Amino acid sequence: MIGTALVFQCYLNYSKKFSISRCFKIFTAVLYSLTMTFSFCNTAKASFLSMRTTLNSTVMEKELAIKLSVQNLGDEDAFNVQPVVNLNNKTVALGSISTVKQGASLAWEDSITFQDANLKTPGSYPVIVTLHYHDANGYSFSAITVSFIEYKTKGLFSNIVAKAGEVNLSGPTKASLHVKNMDKRDKEIRLTFILPKEISVDKDPKEFRLKGGETKEVTFRLSNFSALPKSNYGVYYLMEYEMDGRHFSELTAGKIQIEAERSLSSVVFNQRNLIIISAVFGGLFILFQFNIHKILLGSRGK
Secondary structure, three states: OHHHHHHHHHHHHHHHOOOHHHHHHHHHHHHHHHHHHHHHHHOOOOOOOOEEEEEEEEEOOOEEEEEEEEEEOOOOOEEEEEEEEEEOOEEEEOOOOEEEOOOOEEEEEEEEEOOOOOOOOOEEEEEEEEEEEEOOOOOEEEEEEEEEEEEOOOOOOOOEEEEEOOEEEOOOEEEEEEEEEOOOOOEEEEEEEEOOOOEEEOOOOEEEEEOOOOEEEEEEEEEEOOOOOOOEEEEEEEEEEEEOOEEEEEEEEEEEEEOOOOOHHHHHOOHHHHHHHHHHHHHHHHHHHHHHHHHHHHHHHO
């Protein structure tokens, strides 16, 4: 805006009295103003939030006892902090919405009955904690912690393994998970994506058949719903199946790096390109005015 106004003023001044030196000085001021403005913006200090979650769950006779603690490792306070526990799709919000100051910790205790969680088949089940919170600017974040419990069984291990690569996410992005059946028997796998609320997936859950000894690549499409660029998220891929009257669970961790979408405006309107564009248009303007001045002088001479 400042550069446009100065160049326009230069054009108006030409109608009265043309001056190459005056235009050059104004053009230099425009470049200096742009450079100082972007330099000031780039040196602004950014704050960050990093929440460490510790989960302890104990299987009692009829319920699951939960102890959860959260520590703020960031350099600003976390607001509207609310942990939510999920056991077999039964969710419980722990405590009331709170503020966790920089460097401080907060703890909650609660329980979920197995009857409420509709646990009937003995086996291993995931306990999923999603921590919701906001920063000082009101941006919403979430972090996930997962552990397992054994319900009416001991020493249960699944016979499937999986591997997930790191995903760089800007716009909708295709990702994959490689799942291998270590057993000779076929299995019906239910794949659930445990994602923060800032990231979405095209289909959740996915169900597929895995033959004995087979390795299958499962593809899906992830999208950035509200995550900020340069953020890192831990995500989990949960695979479940039932066999011999028992419930099996297998978890694979992944990582998602959020990147800014490269639109035309993001390419054009960055600091370096703005200065180059200003220099080009400023130079063309001065050259145009100089040629017009020569033409006018030539016409007067004739």
